[in-house]
Amino acid sequence: MGTSGNLLFLIALLPFLGALVPGVMIRAGRNACASFTAVPTALALILLLTFAPAVMNGETIQAEIEWLPQLGLSASFFLDGLGLLFACMILGVGLLITLYARFYLSGDDPVGQFYTYLLLFQGAMLGIVISDNILLLLIFWELTSLSSFLLIGYWKHLPEGRQGARMALAVTGAGGLAMIGGMLILGNIVGSYNLTDILQAGDAIRASDWYMAALILILLGAFTKSAQFPFHFWLPHAMAAPTPVSAYLHSATMVKAGVFLMARMWPVLSGTDAWFYIVATTGLVTMVVGALIALFKDDLKALLAFSTVSHLGLLTMLLGFGTDAAAVAAVFHIINHLTFKAALFMTAGIIDHETHTRDIKRLGGLRHLMPITFGIGTIAALSMAGIPLFNGFLSKEMMLEEASHTTWLDSHYVVPVLATIGALLSVAYSFRFVAHVFLGPVRDDYPSKPHDPPFGLWAAPALLATLVVLIGVMPFLAEGIVTAAANAVTGGDLHPHLKIWHGVTPALYMSVIAVIGGGILLMLHGPLDRAWIKAPRPEAKDIFDRLVAALVGFTRLVTEATHNGAISRYLAIFTVASVALGTIAFFGGGLSAPSRGLLPVPAVIAVGWLMLIVATVSVVTMHHNRFRALVLIGIIGLTISAGFVYMSAPDLALTQISVETVTIMLLLLALHFLPKETPRESSVGRKTRDGLIALAAGGGVGGLAYAFMQRDISTISSYHVENSYEGGGGTNVVNVILVDFRGYDTYGEIIVLGIAGLLIYALMHALLDGPAARRLRNTDYSQDRSRDRHPLMMVVVTRVLMPIAVLVGIYIFLRGHNQPGGGFVAGLVVAIALLMQYMASGFAWTQARKRIEYHSMIGFGVLIAGLTGAGAWVFGVPFLTSSYTYVHLPPIEEFELATAMLFDLGVFLTVLGAVMLMLYSLSRIARYAGETVNVTPMDYDPGTRTTDSVEEG
Amino acid sequence: MELLVASAIGAMTAGGVYLILRLRTFPVILGLALLSYAVNVFLFSSGRLAIDMSPILSKYGEASYTDPLPQALVLTAIVISFGMTAVLVMISLGAFLEADSDEIDIAQADQIEDSAQ
Structure with missing residues (x-):
């Protein structure tokens, strides 16, 4: 891979980079948008052409950037003959479409958007054809589905556009999903996701047991994309798109993606009976069915759409034959179909644009009114019919030649006869396109007076029509690229010679029959059409709509049964499902013998256990009285803290006690505004059901805990214990894990806590701006209020306790690295100390003495923790690596300075800020509930013995 | 000892699950609190139980320690579950104040809206 290979990345990126521009230039007008679309396209095309000589000589250009090599993910591109052919088509036609769309779209359409979508699509298509990694290819594949959805539905105001876009997305998207499966199977068989590796491993793939599965899945992807029968129906409906889109997507690029994929995978997947019968048969059927329907379509674009379906079938069939000559014919026909079909679509667009109708039955006689359009359209249509001296003839001859000696289930006639019928129908609808639109008498009832369009609109199809003739007359012009692409498809070394006259062969007879038969069919069109x-x-x-409706109905049934908005229902379903899965796993996995003995139970612990159980049972039975339930919850929490102390978890005990305190305060505050009783409204049946679910869950979890507490397991914890002192500089292993080993987790957690605090604050504000504020003001809470809201004893005690509590907090914080404690606990302790001031002296009094906003405390906390972590970068070590040193100042003991402490300070501040902000928000609500504000610490001044409270609104 | 811890976890889980299946917000919040106790103790017990083996490194030579990792995980879990409880309390309070009902069943709210139209 040289520097030249790296240009491939640029080629792949250019359309995406370019896509950014037109969208934002929407006001600059059509010319600017079109120019800025053309520039990246042209640049990419020029870069691509610099590779062309090397690729035509049989070289393959490769470029790769490894991303996750362990998973086989890398951004790798390669360019061989097939890729070059497709990339040139995509970019070349892209340029023509850009020009055409400039004149086709009206100034009222959001043109910038159109070009952005177009470039996105172009980039996605380009990605497909030059990706080396199949996972990357899949991503581009899905991107084409998405961007084509945007393009097809570009005229958002048209229901057909929206429906067509949805249908295209549903069909091609579903196929894409199938293809992902197929590609992953291929990658698994080969052991690499690189196409270049996969292409070398054809024998292994064909011999694999998974070959059929991979084949069918990949073909599903290709068939849906290339509109093969029975997935062909989306393509005509996608014709609701603006004509430039149809010309680009549905003649040259997107629908060819499936053909491209079959060609790409040809060396690997073809050569088996399964390949021949699935691919060739599908192609054959599609070719005939598509052509038959096309003949009877009155909409110009629908006619062309079904003719495209038919020609895609032809290509598929050729690839399905699995012979080298058929592959050459397929590659050649890809080029030819592109030239005449894009020109035809553009012609149809011009006719629609000028006459305001695409209905063939309302047209006719246009040759006099639109001579240029007539010329272009006729050349392209004759090529589509396969008339000599036009390029369609050449590849159609080659197809018929291949078909003439293909046997299908021992029959020598099926394929040639059907292929001839297909060709005959193709001649008929091509002639009809010319005869019923351009020939005949001039009418006087066109919806709009037709005339030839400006040069900009017919330039692009004229160029394509020129190519049609040039290749048709001098086929050797295309020989180079066809050879390169065909060699890339077959992996062989072919030297095909493209020529007009092959002598008198079966193909010639078939061709003659087709042309004559097609002419006769056209003459009989009137009666046939009525029939x-x-x-x-x-x-x-x-059928599609009914299928979708049935699926939607089924989904709705399932959703409404399980997910009807009642939270208790999903919780019940979730619990039952978890218990069931857990039970299956538990009994399916087998259990080793217990390896640990049971610890003895001291009497005091048994008492604690009994208390916990009784409290739990009481909460459940007495939860209707909410205050009582809250007290019981507190008991449970405190018992658990005691349990943590006993079971060697002092840090947990400290945290649990302080969190318990804060939680109960919070719930008490909330309960002030909520009903104090829970009504008894559950039926006995419901209670029994819930009780059974609860018992099953409890039994399962308890049993699981019991089972694994009796067994040993190897953990990574010994690493933490061994390295805590040397690596983290602390003897409290739990704290060192929090601030050092798993510091990144802790960093994330304090951010979550901070966000929770801010969320509560925001919710409070939203509430106080809404109807809730009125309700609060109008509700009388005075019954609940104590006459002595700020008791003397409490005020004095909390005031005295405040410095002590803060001191304890600081102490717990400082010792945290070596002894139980740390930022989490310290933050909670200080928060409780502050809360006590709020409780004792009231909200306003305390608020007035608050110096720092709690929001900024959260912000600073996260910032300090983050900066501490980032500080490690200065010393060239990873984020959050801590360092520490011991300092000895004479009057006091030796103490430690660690960066981890600074991190812990961040934790401390965030926890303090978040907890305070939460409780502060709840207290704010109380203000709206008519809570009075006291400016002095107590409602009365004990010194003067007056009992007047100073009240303000 | 293990049996006591396991049965406590089981009891708290059962109680929590029963309460979260109630129809009013307050018992659901209590149930979640109870469930988070159960989960925290469960996680803690996954480090296996040990008495007098605090994970504080001894200055006086070799000693054995309990598993510190689950403790560190549970410590943050306790704080986070507090944060989440607080958010839930605020949401339920808001819902009650806005709707004048602390029922959790949304389907009924839809029916009220439908019948009003």
């Missing part, structure tokens, strides 16, 4: 309209035929859209 066709009368005949019952399945309407694909209806």
Whole structure:
């Protein structure tokens, strides 16, 4: 991989970079948008052409950037003949479409958006054809589905556009999902996700047991994308898109992606019976069915859409034959189909643009009014019909030649006859396109007076029509690229010669039959058309709609049964499902014998246990009285803290006690505004059901805990114990884990806590701006209020306790690194000390003495912790690596300075800020509930013995 | 000892699950609190129980210690579950003040809206 290979990245990126521009330049007008679309496209095309000589000589250009090599993920691109052919088509036609769309779209359409979508799509397509990694290819594949959805639905105001876009997305997206499965299977068989490796491993893949599965899944992807029968129906509905989109996506690029994929995978997947029968048969059926429907379509674009379906079938069939010559024919026909079909779509667009109708039955005689359009359209249509001297003839001859000696289930006639019928129908609809639109008498009832469009609109199709003739007359012009691409498809060394005259061969007879038959069919079109309209035929859209409706109905049924908005229902379903899965896993896995003995139970512990159990049972039975339930919850929490002390977890005990205190305060505050009783409204049946679920869950979790507490397990904890002092500089291993080993987790957790605090604050504000504020003001809470709201004893005691509590907090913080304690606990302790001031002296009094906003405390906490972590970078070590030193100042003991402490300070501040902000927010609500504000610490001044309280609104 | 801890975890889980299946917000919050106790103790017990083996390194030579890692995880879990409880309390309080009902069943709210139209 040289520097030249790296240019491939640039080529792949250019459309995406370019896509940023037109979208924001929407006001600059059509010319600016179109120019800024053309520039990246042209640049990419020029870069691509610099590779062309090397690639034509059979070289492969590669470029790779490894991303996650362990997973086989890398951004790798390669360019061989096939990739070059497709990339040139995508970019070249992209340029023409850019020009065409400039004149086709009206100034009222959001043109910038259109070009942005177009470039996105172009980038995605380009990515598909030059990706080396199949996972990358899949991503681009899905991107084409998404961007084509945007393009097809570009005229958002048209319901057909929206429906067509949805249908295209549903069908191609579903196929894409299937393809992901197929590609992953391929990657698994080969052991690499690189296409270049996969292409070398054809024998291994064909011999694998998974070959059929991979084949079917990948073909599903290709068939849906390339609109093969029975997935062909989305393509005609996608014609609701603006014509430039149809010309680009549905003739040259997106629908060819499936063909491209089959060609790309040809060396690996083809050569088996399964490949031949699935691919060739599907192609054959699609070719005939598509052509038949095309003949009876009155909408110009629908006719072209079904003809595209038919030609894609032809390509698929050729690839399905699995012979080298058929592959050459397929590659050649890809080029030819592109030139004449894009020109035809553009012609149809011009006719629609000028006459305001695409209905063939309302057209005719346009050759006099639109001579240029007539010329272009006729050349392209004759090529589509396969008339000599136009390029369509050449590849159609090659196709017929291949078909003439293909046997299908021992029959020598099936393929040639059907191929001839397909060709015949193709001639018929091509002639009809010319005869019913351009020939015949001039009418006087066109919806708009037609005339030839400005040069900008017919320049692009004219260029394509020129190519049609040039290749048709001098096929050797295309020989180089066809050879390079065909060699890339087959992996062989072919030297095909493209020529007009092959001598008198079966193909020539078939061709002659097709042309004559097609002419006759056109003459009989009138009566046949009436019969066709009368005949019952399945309407694909209806079937699709019914299918979608059935699926939606089923989904709704499942959703409404399980997910109907009642939270208790999902919690019940979730619990039952978890218990069931856990039970299956538990009994399915087998259990080793217990390896640990049971610890003895001292009497005092048994008492604690009894208290916990009784409290739990009481909460459940007495939860209707909410205050009582809250007290019981407090008991449970405190018992657990005691348990932590006993079971060697002093840090947990400290945290649990302080959190318990804060939680109960919070719930008490909330309960002030909530009903004090829970009504008894559950039926006995419901209680029994819930009780059974609860018992099952409790039994399961308890049993699980009991089972693994009796067994040993190897953990990584010994590492922490061994390195705590040397690596983290602390003897309290739990704290060192928090601030050092798992410091990043802790950093995330304090951020979550900070966000929770801010969320509560925001919720409070939202509430106080809404109807809740009125309700609060109008509700009388005075019954609940104590006559002595700020008792003398409490005020005095909390005031005295405040410095002591803060001191304890600081002490716990400082010793945290070596002894139980740390930032979490210290933050909670100080928070409780402050809360006590709020409780004793009231909200306003305390608020007036608050110096720092709690929001900024959260902010500073996170910032300090983050900066401490980032500080490690200065010393060239990873984020949050701590360092420490011991300092000895004479009057006091030796003490430690660690950066971890600074981090812990951040934790401390965040916890303090968040807890205070939460409780502060709840207290704010109380203000709205008519809580009075006292400016002195107590409601009365004990010194003067007056009992007047100073009240303000 | 293990049996006591396991049965306590089981009892708290059962109580918590029963309460979260109630129809009013307050018991649901209590149930979640109870469940988070159960989960915290469960996580803690995954380090296996040990008496007098605090994970504070001894200055006086070799000693054995209990598993510190679950403790560190549970410590943050306790604080975070407090934060989440607080958010839930605020949401339920807001819901009650806005709707004048502390029922949790949204389906009923929809029916009220439908019948009003």
